[in-house]
Amino acid sequence: MDITIYHNQRCGTSRNTLAAIREAGHEPQVVDYLATPPSRAQLQAMIGAAGLGVLEAVRSKEALFTELGLDAPGVGDDALLDAMVAHPVLINRPFVVTPKGVRLCRPVELVNEIL
Template sequence: MDITIYHNPRCGTSRNTLAAIREAGHEPHIVEYLETPPSRARLQQMIADSGLSVREAVRSKEALFAELGLDAPGIGDDALLDAMAAHPVLINRPFVATPKGVRLCRPFELVREIL
């Protein structure tokens, strides 16, 4: 099965998701998204395919979120996507894409839905 995980090795949830994929007998393509971020278009597609809103896919607790003024009223999806593309630390993690769908695997057990 073709599986891609947008992974942050410093994140426990991301490490647990990767372990669950491997325990299911798969070796995914690992994209360390902080080093190799998805394009804005790919990010937008992943979010849409996962059924989330852009706001649900952004790490609003990240200090940079407030520093960039993204917590101001009226900030729309385009501004959030632009910020996430420019600053991948703002992308919530881990996203996993398989032929069965895309999920933001928080909690990591959600990955089982698409394996």
């Protein structure tokens, strides 16, 4: 099965999701999204395919979120997407893409839905 995980090695949830994929017998393509972020179109497509709103895919607890004023009333999806592309640390993780679907695997167990 063709599986891609947008991974951050420093994130416990991301590490555990990668381990769950491997324990299920798959070797995914691992994308260090901080070094190689998805394009705006890819990011938007993943968010939509996962059934999420853009705000649900942003790491709003990152200090940068507030520093950029993304917590201000009326900030729209376009501004959030632009910020995530410019600052990939704002992308929530881990996103996993398989032929069966896309999930933001928080909690880790969501990966089982698409394996």
